[in-house]
Amino acid sequence: xxxxxxxxxENCTGCRFCEMACSIAHEGNVSHVNARxxxxxxxxxxxxxxxxxxCVSCGxxxxxxxxxxxxxxxxxxxxxxxxxxxxACGTCVDVCPFDVMRLEDKAFNxxxxxxxxxxxxxxxxxxxxxxxxxxxxxEEINRLLSQEERT
Amino acid sequence: xxxxxxxxxxxDLTTGKSSVRTFDEEYVxxxxxxxxxxxxxxxxxxxxxxxxxxxxxxxxxxxxxFDGFPVGTGxxxxxxxxxxxxxxxxxxxxxxxxxxxxxxxGYDALEIVGKAEGPSxxxxxxxxxxxxxxxxxxxxxxxxxxxxxxxxxxxxxxxACIGVAGEKLSKIASIDCDDRQAGRAGLGAVMGxxxxxxxxxxxxxxxxxxxxxxxxxxxxxxxxxxxxxxSWVEDTKYGTGEFxxxxxxxxxxxxxxxxxxxxxxxxxxxxxxxxxxxxxTKNKACFACTKPCGKLFEVKEGKFKGVAxxxxxxxxxxxxxxxxxxxxxxxxxxxxxxxxxxxxxxxSAGVTxxxxxxxxxxxxxxxxxxxxxxxxxxxxxAVPKMIELMGNRKGFGDVLADGVKVAAIRIxxxxxxxxxxxxGMEPPAYDxxxxxxxxxxxxxxxxxxCHLRAGFYAPELVGKFWKWEGIDRFSAVGKGPMVATMExxxxxxxxxxxxxxxxxxxxxxxxPEVIEAITGLKFTEDELLKIGERIHNMKGNFNAREGxxxxxxxxxxxxxEDPIPEGVSKGHKISVExxxxxxxxxxxxxxxxxxxxxxxxxxxELGID
Numbered sequence: 001x002x003x004x005x006x007x008x009x010e011n012c013t014g015c016r017f018c019e020m021a022c023s024i025a026h027e028g029n030v031s032h033v034n035a036r037x038x039x040x041x042x043x044x045x046x047x048x049x050x051x052x053x054x055c056v057s058c059g060x061x062x063x064x065x066x067x068x069x070x071x072x073x074x075x076x077x078x079x080x081x082x083x084x085x086x087x088a089c090g091t092c093v094d095v096c097p098f099d100v101m102r103l104e105d106k107a108f109n110x111x112x113x114x115x116x117x118x119x120x121x122x123x124x125x126x127x128x129x130x131x132x133x134x135x136x137x138x139e140e141i142n143r144l145l146s147q148e149e150r151t
Numbered sequence: 152x153x154x155x156x157x158x159x160x161x162x163d164l165t166t167g168k169s170s171v172r173t174f175d176e177e178y179v180x181x182x183x184x185x186x187x188x189x190x191x192x193x194x195x196x197x198x199x200x201x202x203x204x205x206x207x208x209x210x211x212x213x214x215x216x217f218d219g220f221p222v223g224t225g226x227x228x229x230x231x232x233x234x235x236x237x238x239x240x241x242x243x244x245x246x247x248x249x250x251x252x253x254x255x256x257g258y259d260a261l262e263i264v265g266k267a268e269g270p271s272x273x274x275x276x277x278x279x280x281x282x283x284x285x286x287x288x289x290x291x292x293x294x295x296x297x298x299x300x301x302x303x304x305x306x307x308x309x310x311a312c313i314g315v316a317g318e319k320l321s322k323i324a325s326i327d328c329d330d331r332q333a334g335r336a337g338l339g340a341v342m343g344x345x346x347x348x349x350x351x352x353x354x355x356x357x358x359x360x361x362x363x364x365x366x367x368x369x370x371x372x373x374x375x376x377x378x379x380x381x382s383w384v385e386d387t388k389y390g391t392g393e394f395x396x397x398x399x400x401x402x403x404x405x406x407x408x409x410x411x412x413x414x415x416x417x418x419x420x421x422x423x424x425x426x427x428x429x430x431x432t433k434n435k436a437c438f439a440c441t442k443p444c445g446k447l448f449e450v451k452e453g454k455f456k457g458v459a460x461x462x463x464x465x466x467x468x469x470x471x472x473x474x475x476x477x478x479x480x481x482x483x484x485x486x487x488x489x490x491x492x493x494x495x496x497x498x499s500a501g502v503t504x505x506x507x508x509x510x511x512x513x514x515x516x517x518x519x520x521x522x523x524x525x526x527x528x529x530x531x532x533a534v535p536k537m538i539e540l541m542g543n544r545k546g547f548g549d550v551l552a553d554g555v556k557v558a559a560i561r562i563x564x565x566x567x568x569x570x571x572x573x574x575g576m577e578p579p580a581y582d583x584x585x586x587x588x589x590x591x592x593x594x595x596x597x598x599x600x601c602h603l604r605a606g607f608y609a610p611e612l613v614g615k616f617w618k619w620e621g622i623d624r625f626s627a628v629g630k631g632p633m634v635a636t637m638e639x640x641x642x643x644x645x646x647x648x649x650x651x652x653x654x655x656x657x658x659x660x661x662x663p664e665v666i667e668a669i670t671g672l673k674f675t676e677d678e679l680l681k682i683g684e685r686i687h688n689m690k691g692n693f694n695a696r697e698g699x700x701x702x703x704x705x706x707x708x709x710x711x712e713d714p715i716p717e718g719v720s721k722g723h724k725i726s727v728e729x730x731x732x733x734x735x736x737x738x739x740x741x742x743x744x745x746x747x748x749x750x751x752x753x754x755x756e757l758g759i760d
Contacts, residue, residue, distance in 0.1 A: 013436030013443040014329075016248070017370075020221040020439070023357075024367055030219055030358040032255065041248075042306065043298070044330045044459055045447060047435070118367075122221065124374060124441035125434065 002077035004133045005037070005051040005110065005117060007141060012127035014039055014047030018119035025118040036110040037119055037128075038099050049128050051119070052100040052110030053138065054079045063092035063101050063109070072107070081107045097142075152176050153361040154216065154670035155184070159192070160258040162273055162280060164345050165206055165265030169280040171258075179672065181758065183682050185215030185250075186242050186645035188260040189231035193240050194689045196262065199696055203235035203337075204320065204344035206266035212311075212350070213260035214250025215648015218438075219358050220669050221370045223377060224650035226251060226438030228328075233697070234336040234598060235344075236322040236499075236554055237574045240693040241336035241598035244645055246437025247328030252309040255354025263345065272312075272349040274304065277356060285348040290315060292492040293327040300351050312349035313339040314494025316542045320344060322553040323499035323577075327491065330461040331437060331445075334496035336576060336598045337554075361671035369665055376656055377442050386444045386652065387434060389423035392465040396422050402612055402624075403718030404582040405469060408476045408527060409505040410571050410709055413582040414718035417478035421468050426480045435461045437650070444652060448484050455481040460488045466602075469580030470501025471534055475508055479531035486535045493542025499554050502577035504537045506555045507547070509569045516562060521547040571707045574599035574699065584710055585720030586611040588622075588630035591733040594704040595634060597690035605637040606651055617658060625720075627729035631736025639683030646682065685757045691741070692749045692759060701738075701747040706730055 019035040027034060040048045054077060055061045064072045064079060071085035072092055081092075086106040093103045101109050110117075112130075120130045152175075162169045182191045189211040196209035210232045217225030228250030234241035253261055256277050263273070267282060270289040274281050288296050297310035310328065317324035317339030324339030325332040333339075342348075360366055377383045385393045399405045399414050407415040419425055427446065435445030450458040463484055471477060471486040490497045504525075510516045511525035518524055523536050540548025551558045555577055559570035571578055576599025583590030592605035602608050610616035610633070611624035617640075619633065640659060644651055647662060657665075663674045706725060714724045738745050742753040749759075 010433060013434045013440070013445070015226075015436040015438065015440045015443065017221055017223075017439060017441055020219075021367060021370070024221065024360060024363045027357070028363040029360050030221075031356075033355045034357075040306070041329065043294070044435075044461055045433070045449075047433075122367075122370065122374075124223075124378075125443070 002132070003130055004053055005112070005119070006129050006131055006133050006137055007049045007051050008127050008129060009046070009048045011125045012039065012047040012049050013125055014041045015124070017122050017124065018049060018128060021118045021122035025113065034102055034104065036100055036102065036108070050098045050100060051128055052079070052098060053133070053141070062095040062097060066091050066095045078112065079109060080111070081109060152179065152670060152672065153359040154220070155179060156254055156257050156259050158258050159188070159260045159262060160275070160280060161262040161264070162282070163265040164263065164267040164271065164282060164347060167282050176672065181682065181685065183216055183643070183646035183679075184259060185213050185218070185227065185648045186229040186231070186244070186642060187682060187686050188213035189229040189242055190240065190686050190689055192260060192262045193231045193233065194693050196264065197233050201233060203233045203238065203341060206345065207264065208233050208341055208344070210263040210338065210341050210345065211260060212250070212253070214254055215646060216666060217669065218648040219251035219254045220360065220366065220439070222439065222649070222665055223370060223373050223441035224439065224653040225648050226440060227645065227648040227650055228333070229645055230326060230333045230338050232338050232341040234338065235320070235340050236337040237576050237599045237699070238697055239574060239597055239599070239699050240690045241338065242645070243326070243333035243335045243338050244603075245326070245328060245333035246331045246440065246650065247309070247311060248438040249309045249311045249328045249350070249352055250648065251438055252352045252354050254358055255356050256352055257354065257356050261350070263347065265345065267346040270346055270348055272300070272351060273347065274351045276353045288348045289318060293494055294492060296349055300349060304351055304353065308351050308353045310349055310351050313342045314492060314542065316493045316495045316552070317343035318348070319544045319552070321495060321541070321544070322557065323496045323503070325494050325496045327494055330435075330491065332491065332496070334498065335601065339494050360669055362668045366668040369668055373656065374441050377653070380656070383442055386442060389427045390444045390446045390464065391652070392423040392463065392468045395465060395468055396424065398612070399718070401719065402585065403715065403720035404585040405473055406578070406580060406582045407473045409474060409502070409509040409569060410582065411509065412717065413585065413715045413720055415473035417476070418473065420478055421472040421480045421483055430480070430484070440650065442653065450481050450484060453481060455485040458484045458488050460484060460491060462487050464497070466580050467497040467501065470498045470505070474501050474505035475530050475534045476527040477530035477534050482531035482534055486538045489535055489538045489542060493539070495538070495542050498579055499577040500538055500541060501534075502571060503541070503551050503555050503558060504534055506558065506569055506571065507537065507551055508533070510562065510566055513569070515564050515566055523547065568708055571709060572600055573706060574703060576600050581608045582715065582720070583706070584715050584724045586624040587627045587725050587729060587733065588624070588634055590706060590710065590725045590730070591630050591737060592634050592637070594706060594730075594734065595638065595737055597687070597694055603651055604641055605634045606641055606654065607634055607637055609655070610637070616655070625723055627725070627733050629736070630733050632740035635737055635740040638687050639680050642683035642686040643679045646686065681757070685759060688749050688753060688757050689759055691743065691747070692754060695748040701734060701745065704734070704747065
């Protein structure tokens with residue numbers, strides 16, 4: 001099994017340190033829009049680190065399935081965007097259930113920082129853990145996501 | 152100059168027009184950010200003699216220099232205006248994500264002037280700034296408003312808003328964002344006076360960083376320092392009320408039943424060591440806070456079932472708990488929730504209810520007028536009921552809705568003797584009769600009785616802080632210069648946007664390297680403290696100009712006349728002589744006249760025009 005980012009919403013305080021650290025590590029500046037993960041704060045009871053799960057949860061790989069030019073691929077369980085083939089149409093951004101597929105000149109997503117994820121390092125509350133995912137964990141995440149009112 | 156956007160957005164609600172002005176490095180070197188920017192906008196923007204509710208009053212908001220960057224606890228936002236409660240230049244600091252969002256939209260500060268014709272809200276989305284109709288939001292609470300606006304403008308917008316109390320110009324009204332409040336000094340009423348219900352911001356721009364790698368390293372380094380300190384574990388587990396038992400038992404300075412006592416003997420169940428394990432379901436943090444003291448407090452059964460708040464803070468455990476003789480934590484939580492939803496400062500609201508309860512005890516008011524039984528024994532019922540009436544300005548709540556100073560005038564019959572405030576603002580949870588320097592800080596605070604302008608409770612309760620050791624809390628000697636220095640220190644803190652709960656970790660000496668990593672600008676510790684001194688002097692000069700002088704700063708009668716009746720601080724009070732000595736020392740240290748007016752030489756030295 002491949003290690004993934006696993007969110008623990010019950011530990012998340014909504015501080016968004018992970019978003020800032022992610023974008024600084026990747027872009028050199030702070031960009032919540034381009035951070036490869038998002039913290040959602042819907043109401044007083046729910047703070048939720050929405051991370052790229054590389055869709056091991058339901059196995060549906062929305063971005064891979066919907067990419068019209070098949071630029072999104074999966075290798076060893078990790079989803080990546082072939083930068084040569086990407087036409088920047090934005091379909092993957094629209095279909096990503098976690099809001100973590102991003103688009104600038106080309107689409108991009110979480111690269112797990114080469115195996116030492118910055119977000120995990122900077123989370124003070126262990127709300128994001130780099131580990132082998134357990135199926136029941138993803139059921140919980142999917143449930144949370146479906147409960148959320150989305151725009 | 153990295154880190155800053157270099158722009159300030161001004162919105163005029165009267166004309167409906169907005170404009171942008173730019174600033175350069177010199178502006179940053181003078182005012183730094185956050186409180187510095189907000190104070191500058193009010194200081195230079197509000198004409199002499201302007202009433203707080205006049206459209207000419209300026210409501211300013213600015214994120215600190217660290218806002219938006221990964222600096223642990225560095226996400227504080229400063230609001231400022233001329234306060235309706237005190238008539239002084241008052242700022243209020245909150246931990247909302249609206250400051251960072253404003254930066255992402257491209258502005259370091261927001262200046263709001265004028266008055267909209269009808270209920271309105273400001274919507275800022277990067278370059279766009281528009282004023283929209285808020286007719287449907289008027290009368291709604293501080294949770295319904297952001298929810299409605301997020302459904303309208305997208306879940307990623309950040310919303311600051313006022314509740315009904317702010318609409319009804321309660322002088323203790325707060326501004327809410329993310330269930331956090333800029334509570335003090337009635338800035339919510341300033342917003343209400345402008346017919347401004349909410350500010351909605353969405354920013355998608357990048358914030359530049361001078362040395363990204365270094366900044367991340369510093370962030371990790373400071374996180375390790377936090378986590379190594381015992382207080383990290385305690386604050387995270389129990390929140391800010393962690394030391395409530397200690398303040399009562401070991402220091403005897405927890406003001407109880409409207410400051411008639413200083414130990415709350417019935418405190419067991421409002422102590423976080425009791426309720427944290429029973430009611431807290433989750434930790435909550437402000438933006439960028441890696442040391443979360445916020446607690447999601449949920450009541451799952453009983454009379455107050457359904458209460459869910461980000462709390463309960465130490466100050467609120469005092470104001471809606473001890474100060475009202477209320478030992479029922481669920482009732483405190485409900486009253487806290489009502490304050491949040493209606494948009495009232497929990498400190499001022501609670502102290503005002505406690506004041507009314509003492510008047511009830513003394514027969515100055517009776518149930519005939521109050522409509523609510525305000526006997527101490529009935530506190531668990533009375534406190535939430537009274538808060539609801541105050542927020543809606545109904546019945547006796549209308550008498551109390553503007554805080555103790557105004558209420559005492561309305562009630563008369565000697566009620567003034569029991570109104571605990573300085574400059575018209577109700578005091579926080581430290582009985583200064585047992586901590587005299589902190590008593591001085593209640594007087595010198597530019598926004599009225601406050602524990603955070605100087606934060607002098609920490610040095611006095613612990614006995615040491617920063618460069619001082621062996622501090623005697625019962626002594627009035629030497630406190631003047633120390634309080635002045637701490638006020639400068641705190642102005643710097645509020646300008647970089649750090650939470651004051653981390654002031655023991657960062658101190659001033661550590662700030663320059665963080666500022667440099669973000670902005671590339673070099674500062675020395677002395678230069679930063681000079682900025683702090685400048686900000687405080689601007690507030691002092693504004694207040695003197697508005698006629699708030701030393702005679703208006705004085706401590707309430709009870710502090711000067713009634714000694715603490717029991718506990719380890721028993722017998723202590725601040726004598727008139729001690730008060731005057733401390734004030735004289737303070738004025739001298741500030742280089743102000745004995746009346747509390749900054750001298751032209753001092754203003755000149757600091758470059759204040």
